Amino acid sequence: MPRAMIMLMLCCLLLAMTTETSTVPLLIAERVDANNHSVDRTTASRKVIEYLGLQSGVHFELHPYPWKRALLLAESGESAIWGVSRTPEREQIFAFSHPIFSKNIWMIVRKDRNMEIKSIADLAGKHISVFRGASYGAEFDKAKSNNLFTLEEDTNSWEIRFSKLLAGRCDVMLAAATSSTSASAEHFFARYGYDPKTMRLLPKPLFADTLYIAILKSRLAGFPMEPINAAIDTGRADIERLIEE
Helix, strand or coil, rough: CCHHHHHHHHHHHHHHCCCCCCEEEEEEEEECCCCCEEEECCCHHHHHHHHHHHCCEEEEEEEEECCHHHHHHHHHCCCEEEEEECCCHHHCCCECCCCCCEEEEEEECCCCCCCCCCCHHCCCCCCCEEEEECCCCCCHHHHHHHCEEEEEEECHHHHHHHHHCCCCCCCCEEEEEEECCCHHHHHHHHCCCCCCCCCCEEECEEEEEEEEEEEEEHHHCCCCCCHHHHHHHCHHHHHHHHCCC
């Protein structure tokens, strides 16, 4: 075989090796509808995952689970998990990516309830709806462990949680969205059942919750954290654009 032909074949092989996309399983919160059936909704998270995959050369194979089960699987070393908050307890077992983006934690109450909440302390004595397994950072977890409020841990369905709020089975519904204003948050929640005639979105979010990719420290070797972090860092402007809801 001519030398030039051999060199061409070697170049093609090297090019294929350098452009090969690795496949990485990634746990993600399952979305369900009002009948508790799994649905494949296009969310800000899914758009950012797709973007980071393209930029890092990683193909993320998504595995949706109810959030609490996804966390248990990640803690057992099943695979990496998307969209976790960083807490001291989790830092003991997980390695975290660079911060990806933040979601504002908005508060929704029944319109006939005269309720104003400006801090976690104002949640004292109330029944708070969150989706099952949710954590919103160290301050929230500390208040939870001190029994400042009672948690109603619900399935990851906006529709079901709105119906429980209207039925009086909780006082406040915590709802995460990347929306930066109350008007845009209302517009977002309206897709899933928020009705300003019967509900009221409090004007300011309780706090912002920053999200990460996390993987058990013992599973970090071989996980493409460096290219993922590089994609996060160089893609800040693009990610901000993608999460506009």
